[in-house]
Amino acid sequence: xxxxxxxxxxxxxxxxxxxxxxxxxxxxxxxxxxxxxxxxxxxxxxxxxxxxxxxxxxxxxxxxxxxxxxxxxxxxxxxxxxxxxxxxxxxxxxxxxxxxxxxxxxxxxxxxxxxxxxxxxxxxxxxxxxxxxxxxxxxxxxxxxxxxxxxxxxxxxxxxxxxxxxxxxxxxxxxxxxxxxxxxxxxxxxxxxxxxxxxxxxxxxxxxxxxxxxxxxxxxxxxxxxxxxxxxxxxxxxxxxxxxxxxxxxxxxxxxxxxxxxxxxxxxxxxxxxxxxxxxxxxxxxxxxxxxxxxxxxxxxxxxx
Amino acid sequence: xxxxxxxxxxxxxxxxxxxxxxxxxxxxxxxxxxxxxxxxxxxxxxxxxxxxxxxxxxxxxxxxxxxxxxxxxxxxxxxxxxxxxxxxxxxxxxxxxxxxxxxxxxxxxxxxxxxxxxxxxxxxxxxxxxxxxxxxxxxxxxxxxxxxxxxxxxxxxxxxxxxxxxxxxxxxxxxxxxxxxxxxxxxxxxxxxxxxxxxxxxxxxxxxxxxxxxxxxxxxxxxxxxxxxxxxxxxxxxxxxxxxxxxxxxxxxxxxxxxxxxxxxxxxxxxxxxxxxxxxxxxxxxxxxxxxxxxxxxxxxxxxxxxxxxxxxxxxxxxxxxxxxxxxxxxxxxxxxxxxxxxxxxxxxxxxxxxxxxxxxxxxxxxxxxxxxxxxxxxxxxxxxxxxxxxxxxxxxxxxxxxxxxxxxxxxxxxxxxxxxxxxxxxxxxxxxxx
Numbered sequence: 006x007x008x009x010x011x012x013x014x015x016x017x018x019x020x021x022x023x024x025x026x027x028x029x030x031x032x033x034x035x036x037x038x039x040x041x042x043x044x045x046x047x048x049x050x051x052x053x054x055x056x057x058x059x060x061x062x063x064x065x066x067x068x069x070x071x072x073x074x075x076x077x078x079x080x081x082x083x084x085x086x087x088x089x090x091x092x093x094x095x096x097x098x099x100x101x102x103x104x105x106x107x108x109x110x111x112x113x114x115x116x117x118x119x120x121x122x123x124x125x126x127x128x129x130x131x132x133x134x135x136x137x138x139x140x141x142x143x144x145x146x147x148x149x150x151x152x153x154x155x156x157x158x159x160x161x162x163x164x165x166x167x168x169x170x171x172x173x174x175x176x177x178x179x180x181x182x183x184x185x186x187x188x189x190x191x192x193x194x195x196x197x198x199x200x201x202x203x204x205x206x207x208x209x210x211x212x213x214x215x216x217x218x219x220x221x222x223x224x225x226x227x228x229x230x231x232x233x234x235x236x237x238x239x240x241x242x243x244x245x246x247x248x249x250x251x252x253x254x255x256x257x258x259x260x261x262x263x264x265x266x267x268x269x270x271x272x273x274x275x276x277x278x279x280x281x282x283x284x285x286x287x288x289x290x291x292x293x294x295x296x297x298x299x300x301x302x303x304x305x306x307x308x309x310x
Numbered sequence: 311x312x313x314x315x316x317x318x319x320x321x322x323x324x325x326x327x328x329x330x331x332x333x334x335x336x337x338x339x340x341x342x343x344x345x346x347x348x349x350x351x352x353x354x355x356x357x358x359x360x361x362x363x364x365x366x367x368x369x370x371x372x373x374x375x376x377x378x379x380x381x382x383x384x385x386x387x388x389x390x391x392x393x394x395x396x397x398x399x400x401x402x403x404x405x406x407x408x409x410x411x412x413x414x415x416x417x418x419x420x421x422x423x424x425x426x427x428x429x430x431x432x433x434x435x436x437x438x439x440x441x442x443x444x445x446x447x448x449x450x451x452x453x454x455x456x457x458x459x460x461x462x463x464x465x466x467x468x469x470x471x472x473x474x475x476x477x478x479x480x481x482x483x484x485x486x487x488x489x490x491x492x493x494x495x496x497x498x499x500x501x502x503x504x505x506x507x508x509x510x511x512x513x514x515x516x517x518x519x520x521x522x523x524x525x526x527x528x529x530x531x532x533x534x535x536x537x538x539x540x541x542x543x544x545x546x547x548x549x550x551x552x553x554x555x556x557x558x559x560x561x562x563x564x565x566x567x568x569x570x571x572x573x574x575x576x577x578x579x580x581x582x583x584x585x586x587x588x589x590x591x592x593x594x595x596x597x598x599x600x601x602x603x604x605x606x607x608x609x610x611x612x613x614x615x616x617x618x619x620x621x622x623x624x625x626x627x628x629x630x631x632x633x634x635x636x637x638x639x640x641x642x643x644x645x646x647x648x649x650x651x652x653x654x655x656x657x658x659x660x661x662x663x664x665x666x667x668x669x670x671x672x673x674x675x676x677x678x679x680x681x682x683x684x685x686x687x688x689x690x691x692x693x694x695x696x697x698x699x700x701x702x703x704x705x706x707x708x709x710x711x712x713x714x715x716x717x718x719x720x721x722x723x724x725x726x727x728x729x730x731x732x733x734x735x736x737x738x739x740x741x742x743x744x745x
Contacts (some may be wrong), residue, residue, distance in 0.1 A: 019742055054531040058727070074536065082533040086731070088526030104316055105534035120483060149530065 006069050008033035008188050009054070009157060014063035016049050023049040025212040026032040028062070031190060031205070033156075036183055036222075039192040039201045040293075041209035042301055047192050050209070050285070051159055055082050067157065081155040085162045085192075087146050089134045095145055096121070096130035102149040113152065125176075140171050147175060151182065158182060161192045176202060196294035208297065211306050216296070221243065223268040224290045227299070230264040231289040232273065238281040246273050261289070313535045315545050321518065321547025323657040326554060335555050339562045357383065363409040364437070368397060371417040377447040378412070384436065386412075392489065397427055412440060419448065493694030494667060500617050501663050501690035503556075504624055508686075509656060511552040511625070512632040515544055519636035519728070528728045537725040541637075542717075547631045570607060616693045616702070624686025627716055634720030638735040639729030648737075659684035663691045670695045680705045682712035719744050 008028035016024040024046045031037040037285040041047050046190060052058040054065060056077055065072045067079065070169060089098055096117055103113030121127050124144045129137060137145065143166050151158065160179070164172045181203065183189055191203060200220060208216035230252065234240065240260050242249045246268050264273055270288060277283055291299075312605045325331055362382060369375035375388040389400070389411075398412050410428035418424060424444055453461045519541075522528045531540055568619050635648035662684050666675035670692040679689040679697070685705045689697070726743040727735065 050730070055538075057529070057532050075532060080533070082530065084526075084533070085528040086526045087530060090324065090522075090527055091525060092328065093320075099314065101320055102530065102534070105313060105531065144532075 007031055008068055009190070010064075010066045010069075011050070011054070012064045012066070014050065014053060014060045014065065016053065016058065017047075017061050022212050023286055024053075024060075027209065027212070028063075028216055029207045029214065029217060031188055033188050034183060034186050034291040035190055036179070036189040036202050036205035038203035039190055039209070039212055040194075040196075040199065040206055040297060043096050045209040046212045048161065051082070051084075051161060051225055052188070052194060054159065056087060069211060076117075079155050079157055081153065081158045083146060083150040083158075083163055087138065087166070089142060089145060091133070094131050095126065095134055095137065099145065099149050099152055103152040105200075106153040106155070108153050109290055113258070115154050116154075117148070120152060121249045124148065130137040137236070139166060140168060144171070144175075145165055147178070151178075155187070157188050157190070159190045159204045160293065163191070164195060164198060165195070181255075196292065206293075210301050215304050216300050219294070223296060226295075227291045227296045228288070229291065230268075230270075231261055232264065233259040233261050233287050233289050234277065234283060235259060235285040236277075236281050236283050240281055243276070246276055314539050314546075317535065317540055317543025317548070321544050322550050325514070325518075325548065325551045331551075331555075332438040335558050336562075338567075339559060339566070344622070345565070364407060365436075366398075366400065366404070366411045367414070368411060369414045372412055373416060373451065374414050374418070374444060374447055375723050378393050378440065378445050379443075382437070401427065401429070407622055410436070414444070418444075419452070448574070455663040460626055494691075496613065497691040497694045498663075498667065499692075500613070501633070501660075501687050504617075504686050504690060505656065505660050505663075507552055507556070507626045508625055511548050511639075512628050512652075513649075514551070515548045515637035516632040517628050517642060518544055518548065518650070519633050519724075520639060520642050520645065523637065523639075523728050524641060532728065537728065538721045541721055541724045543629070544633060545626070549625060549629070613693050617690060620689055620709065623682075623706070623713050627682065627686075627709070627713040629655070630713070630717040630720040632738075634716075634723040634727070637724040638730065638740055640731060641736075644734060655683050659687040663687040666691050676701065680708060682709045685709050 009031040011027060011029045014024050014027045015022070027046070027050060029037075038051070039047055049058065053060050054072075056072065056074055056151065067076050087305070093101070096114075099117040099120070100110065100113040103116060104110060106117070115128075118127075118232050121130055125148075126141060126144060126148075129141065134142060134145065136223050149164070150160075158179075159200075163175060163179070167175060176198070179189060179191075191199075193199060203220055206217065206223060207214055220228070231257065234248075235258070240249070240262065242262075245265065247262040250263050253259055253261055262268065274286060276285075277286075314648075360383075362385050365386050367375045367378055367385050367386050368389050368561065373384070378384075378386040382387050397413060401408055401411055409430060410426055410432060413423070413425045413427065415421070415423065426437065426440065450462070453465065458464075459575065495737055522531070631652055632649070635652065638648060639645045659678070662674065662678040666672065666678065666688055669675060675688060675692055676683040679692050681706075682702060686709065689702075722745075723740050723743045727740075730739075
């Protein structure tokens with residue numbers, strides 16, 4: 006039984022359908038990537054999970070139970086478009102967000118101190134939010150999201166606006182939260198970060214799920230049977246086994262070959278090894294970025310036909 | 311419920327803790343005093359700074375010039391002269407040392423006309439002072455000329471100011487003396503109070519909604535509570551801010567009144583303060599007593615209870631309208647397209663209230679005090695005069711029914727509006743969101 010189970014959710018607005026029968030299952034203690042181009046319906050789905058919007062059809066269950074309004078205390082949500090009350094003091098603000106999520110004042114204050122300490126923001130506790138740099142405000146927003154230690158965390162583009170150093174710190178914190186048992190739903194355009202942190206993904210396009218599975222599975226499904234070969238020799242094509250590809254624009258020293266349909270990697274490498282001096286080889290798996298672009302583009306052409 | 315309390319507390323503190331709030335709350339009465347005091351002060355400076363005016367008085371009758379007494383402002387000099395024709399010559403001969411010439415013609419007793427000549431400005435203060443002094447003097451002279459002993463006392467005795475007291479019968483049959491003026495004053499005051507309060511704090515709610523939307527905190531907050539709680543928390547929080555501000559102002563007013571009162575009190579004790587003005591004001595004490603008596607005679611219970619109910623109903627009605635409309639815009643400058651109709655309705659209510667003052671039981675007054683959008687203002691004007699129970703019940707029922715309905719609709723707009731960015735929402739969008 007998945008921790009968060011979204012089953013056939015439909016959401017219609019005047020004139021268009023934002024979600025058309027979307028299902029996905031998020032296992033406890035994993036980081037789940039929710040991907041998709043702008044307008045695919047990610048934000049709508051996230052708002053439905055947060056109970057900001059109501060689904061027209063379908064169900065959302067959390068830990069096996071139909072979600073109710075009370076469940077929002079079990080969720081920490083960092084929206085893509087986020088902000089803070091500029092005139093509030095940092096400490097008061099974090100405590101306010103914690104108490105809105107149902108914490109007692111004492112718990113919220115203790116937790117606030119712990120997190121401010123962890124992010125080196127201790128001396129800012131009594132400063133107004135407007136005096137903080139943008140990066141520091143982002144950290145305060147993050148603390149406000151996790152202060153009540155929710156079992157389910159939803160991050161919408163968490164790294165946008167962070168410099169690489171702070172983004173790295175944030176990534177470490179997110180992984181630590183996962184290791185402590187939190188389930189994390191992660192919505193982003195940043196495919197590099199998906200490969201780094203997500204175990205499972207779902208790709209939404211035009212209100213529907215177009216791709217779902219673990220990151221490894223998806224990559225295997227989308228591999229093009231390309232092998233990068235390192236050799237001092239010049240390889241001639243052998244159409245029975247492989248054809249030649251132009252070199253990779255970045256790794257120019259590699260020779261890239263594409264295996265002919267039905268040929269397995271071992272046979273091709275054995276043959277190459279007999280005829281050339283191989284120093285190394287790697288199977289080229291597509292990046293999530295390539296898969297994303299390819300899937301979205303092909304679905305769009307299908308829709309247009 | 312706990313969350314609502316949190317939201318109210320935050321909203322309240324966020325406004326009351328602001329420097330601008332403290333500044334405005336303390337500064338407003340000062341500004342008010344300043345506005346009132348400046349013209350008086352300037353007029354005083356104006357009088358004090360100007361030189362004593364030299365005024366020649368040519369009294370053709372020879373009887374009245376002495377009545378014009380010189381003081382700091384005017385130095386009256388009686389001139390032996392006969393006719394108007396040499397007034398100009400006289401003025402020119404003085405070579406600028408004269409400011410004006412007053413000519414009291416020989417036939418002043420029959421015509422009652424006196425002329426003042428000058429090349430410069432003739433101030434209204436001089437005109438009224440001359441008019442008052444000469445009117446009294448000539449009137450007294452006429453009475454004396456009739457040769458009837460003690461005529462002055464007889465005239466004073468015959469003088470009457472009719473005091474009209476209104477007595478209303480209650481249904482129980484007892485008589486209740488009430489003053490229409492005091493009642494009208496009270497009704498008007500409460501009516502203006504409701505109007506100002508709703509307008510000021512309605513706008514404050516709207517700004518608070520827009521602020522949350524523009525700084526994008528709102529999505530975080532509504533992922534922790536229901537949008538309705540957030541909206542209601544704002545309405546109540548800002549309402550409490552308003553009551554706090556009003557309470558501070560009332561306290562300040564009482565303090566200022568007491569300080570001013572004691573200052574005047576000390577002035578009266580000092581012996582040299584027994585001036586004609588002080589005596590004249592003592593004569594007005596009778597009128598003061600009447601006002602106090604009238605004020606006390608008003609039956610306050612229904613007015614106060616009515617005021618609280620209409621105030622809450624009206625505030626809820628308009629503030630939720632402002633909150634709902636505020637949620638539909640991205641920035642304060644876009645809000646006018648939505649606020650204009652609301653402010654227009656409020657203005658109509660205000661004018662209806664003014665129009666109903668002369669006849670608080672007329673059809674306009676009755677209908678406007680029943681229609682929910684105008685009733686909080688208009689009923690406050692009517693209430694001191696007594697309103698039939700069925701009208702009160704109908705009006706309050708409609709007001710609260712409408713207020714709750716509007717709050718519900720506003721909450722629906724709010725729920726959608728706060729997450730709506732980009733394209734400017736139209737009234738058509740608002741209707742769509744209500745569904």
